[in-house]
Amino acid sequence: MRYNIFDMVGNTPVIELKNITGGLENVSIFAKVEFLNPSGSVKDRAARAMILHGIETGKLTKEKIILDSTSGNTGVAYAMFGAALGYKVKLFMPSNVSMERKKVIRAYGAEIVETDPLEGSDGAYNAAIKEAQSKPDLYFFPNQYDNFENPQAHYKTTGEELYKQCKPTHFVCGTGTSGTFMGVSKRLKDYDGFIQITLMQPDSPFHGLEGMKHMASTINPKIFDESIADNRIKVKTEDAYKMARRLAAEEGLFVGVSSGANVHAALEIAKKLPSVSGRSEGSRIATILCDNGYRYLSEPLWREI
Numbered sequence: 001m002r003y004n005i006f007d008m009v010g011n012t013p014v015i016e017l018k019n020i021t022g023g024l025e026n027v028s029i030f031a032k033v034e035f036l037n038p039s040g041s042v043k044d045r046a047a048r049a050m051i052l053h054g055i056e057t058g059k060l061t062k063e064k065i066i067l068d069s070t071s072g073n074t075g076v077a078y079a080m081f082g083a084a085l086g087y088k089v090k091l092f093m094p095s096n097v098s099m100e101r102k103k104v105i106r107a108y109g110a111e112i113v114e115t116d117p118l119e120g121s122d123g124a125y126n127a128a129i130k131e132a133q134s135k136p137d138l139y140f141f142p143n144q145y146d147n148f149e150n151p152q153a154h155y156k157t158t159g160e161e162l163y164k165q166c167k168p169t170h171f172v173c174g175t176g177t178s179g180t181f182m183g184v185s186k187r188l189k190d191y192d193g194f195i196q197i198t199l200m201q202p203d204s205p206f207h208g209l210e211g212m213k214h215m216a217s218t219i220n221p222k223i224f225d226e227s228i229a230d231n232r233i234k235v236k237t238e239d240a241y242k243m244a245r246r247l248a249a250e251e252g253l254f255v256g257v258s259s260g261a262n263v264h265a266a267l268e269i270a271k272k273l274p275s276v277s278g279r280s281e282g283s284r285i286a287t288i289l290c291d292n293g294y295r296y297l298s299e300p301l302w303r304e305i
Helices: 043-057 073-085 099-107 117-134 149-166 179-191 237-251 257-277
Strands: 014-016 027-033 065-069 089-094 111-115 170-173 196-202 231-235 283-289
Touching: 014 149, 027 149, 027 257, 043 073, 043 149, 043 179, 065 073, 065 117, 073 089, 073 099, 089 117, 099 111, 111 117, 149 179, 149 283, 170 179, 170 257, 179 196, 196 257, 231 237, 231 257, 237 257, 257 283
Parallel strands: 027 283, 065 089, 089 111, 170 196, 170 283, 196 231
Antiparallel strands: 014 027
């Protein structure tokens, strides 16, 4: 049987985090290992879906360049799929994105246009829209922030896999485009409306959770609907860093800062479950390990150890 790069996306495992939960009784934390996707992040799922939809609808032809804005991981996925299929890729991204992700994108042959770091992902998003509108015949613009193929990919795959793997009673996740959060949350709610959904957010507009959006202070993606969240939790950059380091040292999982933030939030929820619900028996909290730590080796996350 022959496989291509598209066939390698999804069906990632779930790991129960045994060591960081020491001292907690009757509460389990499960992490879906999305960095085992072929380009190394959860974003492979959405990029795959948007590219295939573009081809199926005739919007993406061999003559067009795949164009989008990205904070890094979706850009890596676009670049990988573009290389495999023979499409040129052009990406707008803030200049302060980790050098590792830039190098990977360029290794795949994609073009990067760096934007003002002070404008964050919003600046890259606006620049990409302007470029796409200026030459509509030249580009295929998936627009990951507003493309409903993004959350739908997670509804069809990530959410279904996660429910079958660990049947969570709680799900917590942060948001970049919000595709993972929205798609997984909707799927889990469709399986069981009693599953508690928690939206994780950086605690400040000026944060170090690369790839995460502070929704209250940025342009909200059209695919984002906060009403699906039953609860909300804020995470400090320092706490996300500490958890990422703990996951490496205590669980053998070398992950990025957004994964650290997700797991920190999950652990905080786990600690409060007995006082909130009166009991914690049978609680299963699920979250996402978005990418691996190799993409941040030059960043303070690992530079400071």
